[in-house]
Amino acid sequence: MPASSLAAARPNIILSETDADRITDLALGARQRAPDVARLLLEEVERAEVRPDAETPADIAGMGARVEFVDQTHGEARAVTLVYPAEADIAAGRISILTPVGAGLLGLRPGQAIQWPDRDGHERELRVVSVRRAGPMTSQT
DSSP states (O other): OOHHHHHHHSOOOEEEHHHHHHHHHHHHHTTTTSHHHHHHHHHHHHHSEEEOGGGSOTTSOOTTOEEEEEETTTTEEEEEEEEOGGGOBGGGTEEETTSHHHHHHTTOOTTOEEEEEOTTSOEEEEEEEEEEOSSSOOOOO
């Protein structure tokens, strides 16, 4: 299926203004070293419903959120925290949004699923089970 058809079939997503701005900056800066994921992130921000931080629902998989999901391809359940690259630590369950899984989960809510490419370009279905935020959304510099 062409990339544009895949994007059209993806579920609606919501991002906070802060996340959308920072992710756009990150993706633009990462185009040389991670072109595929940077492109996917930019596409996701472009198609997202961007809301003021205070109006972004708490169950949205945004930055700093703990997301429990199932990789339907393997039936594997995982729980990860979405972070920026400098904070990533796979052993601690913190995955960068510059990874395919991190980018794919962005903006989803519990019950939503997305067909998303893995590092090898194979489509996987990621289904969100739960989203927890550590606290109120705050501005971090």
